[in-house]
Amino acid sequence: MERTVLAAIAERPDADTALAEQVRRVGAAMGRLGVQLRWTYRVQDALAVIGSDASLAGMLADWDAPGAEQSLDAVLRRFRGLPVFLMTAEQELPLWVYEVIQGFVFPLEDTPDFIAGRIVHATEEYADRILPPFFRALRDLQDHHQYSWHTPAHAGGVAFLKSPVGRAFFDFYGERLLRTDLSISVPELGSPLEHTGPVGEAERNAARVFGAERTFFVMNGNATANRVVGHHAVARDETALVDRNCHKSLQHALTISGARPLYLVPERNGLGLAGPIPPAALDPAALRARLADHPLAETDPVYAVITNSTYDGLCYDAVRVAELLGESVPRVHFDEAWFAYARFHPLYARRYGMAVTEETLPGPRRPTVFATQSTHKLLAALSQSAMLHVRPAERAPVDYERLNATYLMHCSTSPLYPMIASLDVAAGMMDGPSGPYLVGEAVTEAVRFRQAMVRLAGRIREDGRRPDWYFGVWQPPHVTEPGTGRTVPFAEADPVRLAADPACWVLEPGAAWHGFQGLSDGYCLLDPVKVTIVCPGADAVAGTLGWGIPARIVAAYLRRRGIVVEKTGDHTLLVLFSMGITKGKWGTLIDALTDFKRAYDDDLPLAEVLPGFGPPAATLRRFCTEVHERLRALGLGELVNEIFTDLPEQVRTPADSYQALIRSRTERVPLDRLAGSVSAAIVVVTPPGIPMLMPGEAAGPADGPLITYLRALEEFDRCFPDLATDIHGAHRDGDGRYHVEVEVR
Known part of the structure; x- marks a missing residue:
């Protein structure tokens, strides 16, 4: 890690004074020890460096410099534990200053080498202290330069060096990444499957940072985290309340678990944006009425999943949603793929799943809450890196061994350790004032x-x-x-x-x-x-x-x-x-x-x-x-709102439709044969990215809103192929005609 020490001093760097000359000597001595001294004499420059330079590992501050209090306050708000050495003869300092500084330095009273050594030692301790558990262990192990006798077979990148194309790959990514791509057989790093050692410590640290009782690192993206929760929280033929504004991974969870979904319908506006599910729709009486009319639901719901925030940035009062749903279900899952940062800013108070605590929602109706976060989307982590957070309640205790059994069904036994390290670092970046x-x-x-x-x-x-x-x-x-x-x-x-x-x-x-x-x-x-x-x-x-x-x-x-x-x-x-x-x-x-x-x-x-x-x-x-004019004539905006508020009829569960799919009891039909069919696959148009047709749902009549909308999309795409719709589940033939997978009648 590159280390820089900020010198915020009243003197200019080229000043002809004894103090400036001594600080220059201190800087030279620090340079010989591998640490750079960055000198500022204006408060605005000091504040700019504090706000932008993440390599800062220490500060030498002149209390007599203009704006010294501002600079120290900025350090307090930006860093946790940054070693600050104060230069002053002042005895009556504000009490808060003592909370910021690590000690005093009097440049004219000690040798430059001694002062430099003291500061550099503090920066070394700081640089080591800020590293989160798994990343520290991985870095320390890599520094041992041990031979690899386990998978992966590239053995720290050596195999790539035996081929020209492999050498190009090695040179592009660098040796350090490849040396840290290790097997789970390395005991020094713990087990990502049993959550022991530094991996387990990193997950416990992330749970503290994100406000959970327990956190699981997930290497296959938030989609896998959703499948883990959905597979664990609801069993075959049980009823699940599912936000229709859901990611397709929730449909996968329904398919795997065999649950029977009752869809919660979000509002829509004239811009084509999906809004929130109205609070009245989550009221226990409203849910009971819908369950009574549901063609498939046979039991009271045991699990609910809500997308929070939506793709377009609409955030619920999560505590209020948990309170409403807690009257009907013991488990609430917030899919927070795009919302991992919510706990770290006052704008989002009460707006995220882990905000549902004993303090914010006391009483026996508080549900167990799961929150799944695609950490890599809006925090600093590698792609596919995600977290699953859990905060249990007495009415639905979580057996973590059983939850881990589900986790093992979905997670790789060969995870990429740099991905785990990136999750660990993402949590570390959010810890303390930094987040x-x-x-x-x-x-x-x-x-x-x-x-x-x-x-x-x-x-x-x-x-x-x-x-x-x-x-x-x-x-x-x-x-x-x-x-x-x-x-x-x-x-x-x-x-x-x-x-x-x-x-x-x-x-x-x-x-x-x-x-x-x-x-x-x-x-x-x-x-x-x-x-x-x-x-x-x-x-x-x-x-x-x-x-x-x-x-x-x-x-x-x-x-x-x-x-x-x-x-x-x-x-x-x-x-x-x-x-x-x-x-x-x-x-x-x-x-x-x-x-x-x-x-x-x-x-x-x-x-x-x-x-x-x-x-x-x-x-x-x-x-x-x-x-x-073509968009307007086709009425796409009005049609899309209609199909997403008046949902198709549910005929079978997603699990039953999947069985038909894998047993070849399905066929692909063009739109002119789609009427009266039952879909065997999910049909999703992006945008808005919300399923318009789920497996097991009826496509409706030929003049119904869904088939009318698909015909309009097909016509638009054929007229303007450069602007073709991004659609999943409706397959285009060579003429641009849509075909949908349906169950054989």
Whole structure:
């Protein structure tokens, strides 16, 4: 680990004073010991280094320097245990300063080598202390340079060196990664299957950091974590309450367990965005009524799964949801694939699964809570790295040996140790003040981007030299100031408050900006780091409008500019503000959107804006108009809302349909033969990524909303193949016709 010590001193580095000369000598002595001294004499520079340089392993602070208190306070908020040595003769320091510093240094009273040695020793201890358990053990083992006599067969990368292509692979990834790709036969690292040794210690550390009683590291992604919970929490023919806005891995869990699903239906708005499940739909009386009419459910539900936050960044009051569902089920599972950071920022208080505790929800109706998190999505971990968190309740105790038996069915016996280390490090990065600081940075950058977009739209309108349209952002248009009750436009709101006050992001019941109905106060919050950019042409209440610019064309343009968005709807683009987002990154996005506007307004040739895309003779504006008018004529926006709120009839369980699939009692039929069939596979359109047809569900009549929607998608894709829909479960033939796997009648 590279180590840097910040010297925040009133003197300039080239000052002709005894103090400056002695500090220069200390810096030279530190350099000989492998540690760099980074000198600042202005408080703004010191604050910038503290906020941005993760290689800091120590600080030499001059109490007499301007802004010294600010610098020490910044260290307190950013780091835990960073060794700070204070230079001062002052005896009456504020008490909090003693909590920050490790000791005092008087440069003119000791030799440079002694002072440097003392500081360097402290940085070494700090660098070792911050390492989480498994990563420390893995690093220490790698430093032993032992021969490998176990799997994997590349033996620390040596096998790759025996082939030209292998050598290219070795050189690309480097020896250290390959030396740490080890077998579970290495006892020094513990067992990832039995959760012993440093692996077990790392999982226990993660449980503490994320607020769980028990945490399991999962190497095959959040999809596997979902399958583990669903397979463990509900048995064959038992009833499960399943959020229809679910990942397909929950359908896999239903198939494996043989459970009978009752789907909970989220709301939708005119932008095509999935909203929350209304609280009234989770009321025990409402659930009893639906169970009474359910064609398959034969027992009371024993398990419920809710997607939190949604793909578009809608976060429930998880405590309230657990309270409502706890009246009906003993186990609640929050699929938090996109929400692993929630515990580390005050905006999300009560909004995540592990917030459901004895303190927030006391009493016998508190359910056992599972939370599955795709750690790699929005925290710093390698792809496929996930965590499963558990907080049990007395009414549904968790036998961890039995849960681990399910875990073993789904997890590899040959996990990649660098993935385990990345989960360990992800937890370490969130530990102490570092977690709130890092998540706070992401929230702050998202707020700045949101306000910059609104301000730019206002400047375009005021300038008047171009048409006054611009891209919008899905968010509250106004913010109410506390105390005064005064309403201010979002762009003029205090960014510090926007980044800290949940009230700025709560979906008010009936508000037109979000377009959802049936909400209660505080029930749902828009996560500021999930930013939905709205293209002209759709409204949250009115739906598709007369004129517009399809988001798929904008997304294609952005890809040509090296910008890949997370999700594209008919008129929306989703971008994620993770911890890796910078001002340069989001500034480049704004520049690209503005360039698209200019190309549209000037009606540039499509071949110039998007070479090789669409009709060669078209212009950008004419192509956008043609695509938008086709979307509107087909009524895709209205149809998608209809099929996701009026669900298909359930005929069989997903498990029964799967048996038909693997025993070849199914066939693929075109849409003109789909009417009256029972689906044998899941059909998912992305966006919105929600199943429109689950295994065991009836496709309905030929003129019903589902088949009408599929026909409309098929027609659109054949007209505009460059903008084809991302659909799973509906297979295209050579002519672009959809075929769906159904049970043989």
